[in-house]
Amino acid sequence: MSQLKKASMVVDKAYRVAEIDKRIYGSFIEHLGRAVYGGIYEPGHPTADEQGFRKDVLELVRDLNVPIVRYPGGNMVSAYNWEDGVGPVASRPRRLELAWRTIETNEMGTNEFADWARKAGSDVMMAVNLGTRGIDAARNLLEYCNHPSGSYYSDLRISHGYKEPHKIKTWCLGNEMDGPWQVGQKTPEEYGRLAAETAKAMRLVDPTIELVSCGSSNSAMPLFPQWEATTLEHTYEHVDFVSLHQYFGNAENDPANYLAKGLEMDRFIRTVISTADFIKAKKRSKKTLNLSFDEWNVWYHSNDADKQIEPWTIAPPQLEDHYNFEDALLVGTLLITFLKHADRVKIACLAQLVNVIAPIMTEQGGSAWRQTIYYPYLHASLYGRGVALHTLSKSPVYDSKEFTDVPYLESTAVYNEEKEEVAIFAVNRHLEEGLQLECDMRSFEGYKIAEHIVLENSDLKARNSAAQEAVVPHSGGNSKLDGGVLQAVLAAKSWNVIRLVKA
Incomplete structure (x- = not known):
């Protein structure tokens, strides 16, 4: 043990970042590939309920405790007519879906998705089309979803069998x-x-909603962060959030560099915060704008397969990344990054939820199963509720192709005061050696270790499948607590959750 590299943390209940908004554990379902058709919805499947929703998928989603799901896109929404997806299914049109060049049958639409979300225990985060449409379509959709009755679109919803409004709070x-x-x-x-004028109209329909202004599509966009500065000049006083999107890959097969990419996400978040705060200062505003990181994940495994897809087919297998163990480690570091910025990142959506770059995969007519990335997402969602703590950490570092001074230890802690629980989330980025971690926990007198969950595998490329889950967590982590000091050994290349409870 003395030969291991050493890292340390101070975890004190007084060092608070912010109360964690549960919506940072949100996700995303787009009309893309098999996310909807064959994913959440498959009439005739052995587990399908009366609406055609796969109950095996619903069970896996409920286990994740997903608080909010963004819908219906994504790129798809920018040419989507929401009216195509309401009313009698038999009379709904088939459309050329331009974003992904498929046929959209519109069997699933606004009302059906609201039903599915209720069954999943999630709220809906609805996106409006500001590509081919604008103010009128957006305010009409909002009226359809949220107005009680007595107007054209609210009464149209009622005629479609939905007397009660959906009361969707958050809109992109x-x-x-x-x-x-x-x-x-x-x-x-x-x-x-356009976004500012659409926001004004939507708030006239329903003043209680929250609105998200589009940020840059990723941090490498040519206009970033000028896009944020210019658009927020118009939207700042009319919206509650600005969005961020980012995907990560390891096409060059450089694990040390890949596992450092959480630093790229951290830099992205800090740049958007500083840009939003510049506009706040420029406008002499009293409002602080928060962030909605409403698309994030690993995405690169399926790129070659997607090029072979025949256009204008129905629900082809698009963006079906089969994740490996190193992807799960990166996802863990990204979740930790959100927790470190809990004061400003209030919504985050793992993109996506089922089949399409997703933690859950399905077989047509067959089983549903958990990908490797399911597990850090599950642990963070279950145990990362409460107050994010500002931990003081020291760690040995390394340099990679794109990054310098990368800490081997990526970690944070969450304090759930109501349940009297503390969760330490930690990734050891070292590919060959364990890490000796010492945590000063003296402010949590009378606590004991409940469990030390570890996700580890000797093979970074190990994957799960319907037939076998090769990457699964265990509760046999090496940690002890004595005299207010937590000692733990974090295995090489591992995701760890150390849970402490009041004795």
């Missing part, structure tokens, strides 16, 4: 409107003006 003003791949791409000025 378009999607990735800076992207050249987006149908209806906008300049910053064009988007800022």
